[in-house]
Amino acid sequence: MSRRNAPKSVIKRLPVYLRILDNLIRRDVEIISSRVLSEETGFTAEQIRKDLAYFGAFGTRGTGYNTTYLREKLLRIIGLDKETKLVVVGVGHLGKALTRYNITKNPYVKVVGIFDANPKEHGSEIEGHKVMSMEEMPRVIKEHDVKVAMITVPAEPAQDVVDQLVENGITAILNFAPTKLHVPEEVHVHNADLTIELQSLIYYTLEDEKKNYAE
Amino acid sequence: MSRRNAPKSVIKRLPVYLRILDNLIRRDVEIISSRVLSEETGFTAEQIRKDLAYFGAFGTRGTGYNTTYLREKLLRIIGLDKETKLVVVGVGHLGKALTRYNITKNPYVKVVGIFDANPKEHGSEIEGHKVMSMEEMPRVIKEHDVKVAMITVPAEPAQDVVDQLVENGITAILNFAPTKLHVPEEVHVHNADLTIELQSLIYYTLEDEKKNYAE
Structure with a gap:
């Protein structure tokens, strides 16, 4: 291989x-x-x-x-023949939905920590997992030797969150925050920007209109 | 151009x-x-x-x-210099989150209809929009001349939903259902599969481990 x-x-x-x-x-x-x-x-x-x-x-x-x-x-x-551990940062609507989606749909993924900066969210439960404070993140990542993180925070705090994740040993990030993240070369980021998906789709509706005009 | x-x-x-x-x-x-x-x-x-x-x-x-x-x-x-009209089908957790995300984050997108097959959801509100039954979909699409749809239903009913959308004039689909959709050639589908994003990311964590072994 x-x-x-x-x-x-x-x-x-x-x-x-x-x-x-x-x-x-x-x-x-x-x-x-x-x-x-x-x-x-x-x-x-x-x-x-x-x-x-x-x-x-x-x-x-x-x-x-x-x-x-x-x-x-x-x-x-x-690498799906064994379980992959995952932490989630950000439990807004998108974070909640995606966490549920991953916990229920992906048997090879084990969410071991869900974190949010908002104290109001701490202790609330998503599919049986308690939301924790950002301060608890380093301990959880270390304890479970986590390498993968999903980020569903707003654009503004995203880079700060990523820096903390990378510092604590995360090497693969699925990013839903609508911003470009700067990471060291050895860290992999997948930007899953939903706005961008929708925007490039809209291009094609315009193309269709043009086609109709041409007919 | x-x-x-x-x-x-x-x-x-x-x-x-x-x-x-x-x-x-x-x-x-x-x-x-x-x-x-x-x-x-x-x-x-x-x-x-x-x-x-x-x-x-x-x-x-x-x-x-x-x-x-x-x-x-x-x-x-x-095509973002003018408003694009959008319908959303499926208001599970993911559908709700993505609908809110689009309504609040994308000023060029106007959600004109939100539909779900579950009668319990009908009449509930997402950012001021009432969820409607699938039976109302053709009328809404026609009335607003909608070309773009976002699908957040489970895999099983997805193809049936798409067939209905295409039949009623939808030409661009952002698909969050975890299944491949069959559409006529002139219809554009973007598959935004969150499982696939995560899976190919996991590959890279494995690669990192291999690198460590090699050292």
Whole structure:
């Protein structure tokens, strides 16, 4: 496995393959060709073969991939074959929703700490987890050896929160705060900005209007 | 403006540029070079120049871009210079949070209808908007000539909801349901899957561990 050679774009597609495989296995499909995998994912068959080749040879020429085998391999490659511990910072509406979403939908994720700067939130419960003060964060991260954090605070305090997280050993951050975060090179940040998703979608509605005018 | 020639990846970067420009203007920065824009965004200066060149010549060689001018142009290119109407389907925790987020954070977006299949939700209010039954959806979409929808329903009913939306004239969908949607070619879907974001992030924590082992 040449894990380090796989580009970011490939890594982003692995969970998509995994989701398709989950669905196929649920429908008792045992073998899938890259052509069918292509139809299901929207990526070209060539792209899929290239992506998977970064991690080894999983298919049989002319037959395809064994769904259960490929799923297990992908779980291992991504790191979902064992539990990942997660802390959440910020319990506004978005933070609450996303924390519930992760706790209920992702069996491989274990939320070990939820933090907020607002004292009014301290002690309130989200899916059985008590919200803690920011002061408790370093202890919890250390105790559970947490590497992953989800940030759902407003833009203003986000960088300060990130600095604290990085200082305490967090190396992977899923950021929902609408701001660019500055982190050391070895820390990975995924910016999940919902405004940006919506904005680039709006571009396409305008394009459609233009098309209509042209007709 | 050769709008149709710009690839999807370019369109996804436009809102990022916009956000940086907003910040710069707030800090009274009038001119910005592609080098500084590169530092702020993380994209290369060459990439930025190429991206913007799809839509015209906005900078002055050796000087840079006028922030206010470029911001106005980008707003127009994306379609944010006028209000976009939006319907939301699904008011679970995620739906409620995202609806509030959009209503309060995005001045260019106007939510004109919020729908849910659960009768218990009908009549409840989110930021002053009453939740309606699915039966009212076609009328609302038609009345306001809505083109954009946000889906925050579970995976199971998602395709059925999408079919109804498309049938009633929706052409752009921001999908938070954890499933792949099948739509006609002219309909644009952005899949904002939070599980997938988190999964590909977990990959990098594993990579870090491997690095530690190697040391």
